[in-house]
Amino acid sequence: MDKLIVEGGQNLSGTVNISGSKNASLPILAAALLTDEPVRISRVPDVSDTNYMLQILSQLGASVERSSGTVRIESPDGISSSASYEQVRKMRASICLLGPMMARMKRCTLPLPGGCVIGDRPVDLHLRAIQALGARVRVKGGNMVIEAPNGLVGTTVDMRGDSGPTVLGTDNLMMAAVLAKGKTVIESAAREPEVVDLANFLNKMGARIEGAGSRTITIHGVEKLHGCEHTVIPDRIEAGTFMVAGTLNVSQGITLNRVCREHMKSISDLLVECGHVVEYNEDGTSVFVKPGERPRSGKILTNPYPGYPTDMQAQMTALFALTPGISVVKDTIFPQRFMHCSELKRMGANIKVDNGTAIITGVEGLSGAPVMASDLRASAALVLAALAAEGTTEIHRLYHIDRGYEMLDDKLELLGAKVKRVPDLEGGPQED
Numbered sequence: 007m008d009k010l011i012v013e014g015g016q017n018l019s020g021t022v023n024i025s026g027s028k029n030a031s032l033p034i035l036a037a038a039l040l041t042d043e044p045v046r047i048s049r050v051p052d053v054s055d056t057n058y059m060l061q062i063l064s065q066l067g068a069s070v071e072r073s074s075g076t077v078r079i080e081s082p083d084g085i086s087s088s089a090s091y092e093q094v095r096k097m098r099a100s101i102c103l104l105g106p107m108m109a110r111m112k113r114c115t116l117p118l119p120g121g122c123v124i125g126d127r128p129v130d131l132h133l134r135a136i137q138a139l140g141a142r143v144r145v146k147g148g149n150m151v152i153e154a155p156n157g158l159v160g161t162t163v164d165m166r167g168d169s170g171p172t173v174l175g176t177d178n179l180m181m182a183a184v185l186a187k188g189k190t191v192i193e194s195a196a197r198e199p200e201v202v203d204l205a206n207f208l209n210k211m212g213a214r215i216e217g218a219g220s221r222t223i224t225i226h227g228v229e230k231l232h233g234c235e236h237t238v239i240p241d242r243i244e245a246g247t248f249m250v251a252g253t254l255n256v257s258q259g260i261t262l263n264r265v266c267r268e269h270m271k272s273i274s275d276l277l278v279e280c281g282h283v284v285e286y287n288e289d290g291t292s293v294f295v296k297p298g299e300r301p302r303s304g305k306i307l308t309n310p311y312p313g314y315p316t317d318m319q320a321q322m323t324a325l326f327a328l329t330p331g332i333s334v335v336k337d338t339i340f341p342q343r344f345m346h347c348s349e350l351k352r353m354g355a356n357i358k359v360d361n362g363t364a365i366i367t368g369v370e371g372l373s374g375a376p377v378m379a380s381d382l383r384a385s386a387a388l389v390l391a392a393l394a395a396e397g398t399t400e401i402h403r404l405y406h407i408d409r410g411y412e413m414l415d416d417k418l419e420l421l422g423a424k425v426k427r428v429p430d431l432e433g434g435p436q437e438d
């Protein structure tokens with residue numbers, strides 16, 4: 007286990023390249039199971055979540071080759087329809103194997119995902135969807151045993167849950183339906199760019215999917231899919247995280263390359279509303295970000311895309327902690343996702359969390375402290391706070407950040423930050 011030591015208060019400037027999207031890569035890698043022909047996927051970020059996914063695919067019997075961001079996967083007939091708890095417990099996103107396994111093998115055994123620090127994370131909508139296509143679901147020994155001996159048959163499925171649409175649930179249904187008999191219509195589909203990227207990938211494999219990116223997706227089942235090549239979209243959450251770094255009071259202005267302006271709208275708009283400078287180049291693939299002269303507090307209500315992403319609220323909370331005035335962050339998607347707040351308070355932030363809402367009163371400065379990462383985006387918030395804080399911050403349990411940020415330390419160093427990754431022998435404060 008590593009920890010990150012950050013010397014706060016260094017000026018940030020320069021340019022970084024944004025990696026391919028982790029959350030687009032995961033279902034796309036799983037979708038490689040849908041064909042026995044090789045698929046080649048580029049700009050897959052080298053983070054532990056994509057590595058877990060590739061490990062699972064190879065344990066199922068696929069052949070996996072990876073070289074500098076490009077992954078080649080070939081899944082011959084005879085791959086296993088069952089993944090073990092040991093294999094999948096490290097990553098909740100392994101649930102997105104369900105759709106491709108059901109489409110290819112008409113049966114699968116997958117461990118039920120357990121609890122998660124950011125919330126309950128149920129899978130009822132995934133199961134409802136696969137049942138609607140004709141599968142039978144049983145729970146046995148902690149596993150979901152799902153079978154459709156007569157194959158899957160298209161139908162209309164409403165994917166709306168109490169907290170709105172589900173991203174991986176929409177992905178799973180889309181992947182299950184591409185080889186189902188007849189037409190499947192997904193109502194209340196998630197509209198996230200990662201869903202669109204998956205649909206584009208599947209269409210390149212020969213699927214017939216229309217409407218991805220809107221609330222209604224129509225899939226005409228086909229007999230067989232084939233191999234293809236695909237480049238994953240830029241990671242909008244990594245880009246957003248670096249945009250926040252560019253607006254911290256220690257930033258002289260930073261440039262991010264390989265972004266997609268269209269995917270960044272709610273993130274960019276909020277920074278502009280809070281008084282910061284956000285300037286895209288003409289084709290929207292590069293953005294310059296600088297702190298405004300008079301930063302203002304702000305309000306976030308997380309919502310499904312195109313609303314403000316839950317995956318960015320922790321990072322903005324770190325920025326709000328140093329912004330004059332009172333800011334309010336309400337997470338409607340994961341109301342318990344506020345673990346970073348108690349750690350930010352240890353650095354001097356003034357935050358009250360109540361009922362899925364954080365109320366942040368900006369303070370003049372933060373001071374470095376030993377802090378504990380609790381999940382991926384919470385860790386990113388702590389890194390951002392540490393960059394702006396006075397003194398040294400030690401961020402323990404760095405493996406959380408390694409799940410989703412590619413070469414974070416290298417990228418921060420490129421911008422002038424002083425960061426050092428060292429083995430964490432004690433495991434940090436309050437280890438449980």
Ligand code: EPU
Binds near residue numbers: 173
């Ligand atoms: N939900 C249900 N039942 C289900 C599935 C979801 O009630 O069967 C609820 C969830 O509890 C939540 C809401 O629906 O309240 C939305 O969750 P969603 O299913 O969309 O989340 P997900 O697909 O499991 C993806 C991202 C998350 C991101 C969420 C929301 C991946 C691999 N993960 O998860 O990313 O927070 O969408 O946008 O794409 C992260 O990258 O840090 C991360 C957690």
